[in-house]
Amino acid sequence: MLKFCAGICVSGSLVLSSCDDEYDNAIDAIHKAHQAKIANCAAHSDPPACVDNAIDTTNAALTAFQNAWAAAVAKNYESEEEFKRGLIEAIM
Amino acid sequence: MNPIVRDFLLKIVEEKVGPKDMEVSMLGQATISGLPVLTDAATLMGSTAEMENAGLVHGDGRDSDVVSNPANPVEPIRLVNKAMNISIDAEFELAGVTHSGTLTGPIIVQVGDGQIGPRQIRVVSGTLTLDSAYSGMNGSPILMTVKKGGRSSMTVLADGKTILRLDLDASTHPLSFAHDQKPFLEIPMIETVTDTFQIAVASVPFDYVHVWQPWPVSDFNKDGQYDPADIAAFTQALAAGDFRTDLDMNGLYNTDDLNLYLGYHAEDAARWQFQSDRFSND
Numbered sequence: 001m002l003k004f005c006a007g008i009c010v011s012g013s014l015v016l017s018s019c020d021d022e023y024d025n026a027i028d029a030i031h032k033a034h035q036a037k038i039a040n041c042a043a044h045s046d047p048p049a050c051v052d053n054a055i056d057t058t059n060a061a062l063t064a065f066q067n068a069w070a071a072a073v074a075k076n077y078e079s080e081e082e083f084k085r086g087l088i089e090a091i092m
Numbered sequence: 093m094n095p096i097v098r099d100f101l102l103k104i105v106e107e108k109v110g111p112k113d114m115e116v117s118m119l120g121q122a123t124i125s126g127l128p129v130l131t132d133a134a135t136l137m138g139s140t141a142e143m144e145n146a147g148l149v150h151g152d153g154r155d156s157d158v159v160s161n162p163a164n165p166v167e168p169i170r171l172v173n174k175a176m177n178i179s180i181d182a183e184f185e186l187a188g189v190t191h192s193g194t195l196t197g198p199i200i201v202q203v204g205d206g207q208i209g210p211r212q213i214r215v216v217s218g219t220l221t222l223d224s225a226y227s228g229m230n231g232s233p234i235l236m237t238v239k240k241g242g243r244s245s246m247t248v249l250a251d252g253k254t255i256l257r258l259d260l261d262a263s264t265h266p267l268s269f270a271h272d273q274k275p276f277l278e279i280p281m282i283e284t285v286t287d288t289f290q291i292a293v294a295s296v297p298f299d300y301v302h303v304w305q306p307w308p309v310s311d312f313n314k315d316g317q318y319d320p321a322d323i324a325a326f327t328q329a330l331a332a333g334d335f336r337t338d339l340d341m342n343g344l345y346n347t348d349d350l351n352l353y354l355g356y357h358a359e360d361a362a363r364w365q366f367q368s369d370r371f372s373n374d
Contacts (some may be wrong), residue, residue: 026108033100056149061097068101089241091093091101 030065032071034058064091095333117295118279120180122256124213124287138241171202178220180279180291193224199238199258201246208286214245215258220277230303236260236277252283310353310360318361326353 034054041050068090077083180195199218204211215238223233238244242259256279281289312322312329329339330353333345338354 022109026104029104029108030100057094057097057100060094061100062093064097065101065104080110084105087105087109088102091098091105 026065026069027062030058030061116182116184116293117183118180118182118195118291118293120178120182120195120291122178122199122279122281122289122291124174124176124203172205173202173216175199176201177216182222182224194220195220195222197221199256209248210250211248213246213248215246215256220258220260226303246285252282254281254289255279256281256289264294310357312353318357323354323357326350326357 013074037054037057038051041047041054044050068087071090072086075083075086077086176199178195178197178199181192182195183190183192192354197218197220199220200216202214202216217240218238220236220238221233222236236258237260239259239261244257246254246256246261248254258277258279260277279291280293281291283289310318310322313325315321326337327350330345337345337349337353339349339356
């Protein structure tokens with residue numbers, strides 16, 4: 001059986017959306033949240049500090065997510081559920 | 093990791109990665125019994141004090157209490173506990189295979205005595221059983237319990253259209269992690285006769301029937317042993333606000349969670365010891 005997210009995202013008879021898509025969607029969601037946070041900084045009492053904080057938080061989130069994803073991929077999980085669980089574990 | 097970043101990433105993963113909602117088709121019926129069932133709060137769940145502690149009732153929601161009709165404040169409504177019996181033939185697709193099964197069980201509801209037509213019905217408690225050839229529990233039926241104090245609701249509209257929304261706890265295993273226990277099941281129904289509802293749904297989204305796996309929280313560091321190192325790891329995680337440690341799922345990380353954990357740990361350790369002794373005696 002092909003391993004889930006070990007280069008290809010097909011597990012048994014279950015045809016899944018590609019891991020690349022899911023990874024990209026997650027990164028995209030982080031960027032969108034960042035943009036929303038930056039937009040909200042306009043109403044903040046200290047906009048520059050708010051922007052700096054948003055940038056720091058987003059960078060930390062991106063790094064943590066990429067590390068967690070790499071750790072989960074390295075485990076060669078065989079199912080989508082296991083992979084997701086492994087990703088959650090890596091984040092926590 | 094910064095807890096804010098961690099929680100943010102967990103939300104992203106929950107929404108963007110892995111299994112998506114499963115589609116379930118349903119055909120069945122739900123009937124609210126007119127029989128005087130469970131009119132005594134003590135038979136519903138211990139004493140009234142216990143029910144209040146569990147968030148089931150808050151004074152005006154108590155069975156047989158009299159509350160005001162919001163539409164006509166001088167008119168009192170008596171709330172009565174009744175049982176809604178649900179029986180559904182369900183079909184769902186998993187891993188490319190269609191599974192069929194039954195979803196049955198009593199749901200305890202509170203209805204306004206004598207109310208008909210458009211109304212709200214409070215969902216109090218109950219358990220649904222999903223019985224099918226497929227099971228995330230090694231052949232056992234999956235029990236889904238209505239969360240006490242959860243966000244379940246039931247609304248009947250003027251044309252009979254009804255939405256039953258169940259906030260469930262799908263884990264029958266008290267040791268599984270909290271983040272696996274968040275299913276919502278929304279069942280659209282039509283009230284054909286007062287208190288009788290027909291269910292015919294082509295597809296309704298439902299998550300988390302299938303992702304549950306036994307994962308003993310007792311073995312918190314997952315080294316295959318129940319030992320003091322698990323307790324140390326749990327305590328450390330609890331202090332850090334790790335949401336896996338919120339065992340009573342109340343959003344607080346406190347001694348209640350620790351006490352629950354210690355109970356689970358002692359139980360599992362004793363069971364493990366019993367098995368070990370049994371094998372060595374054999």
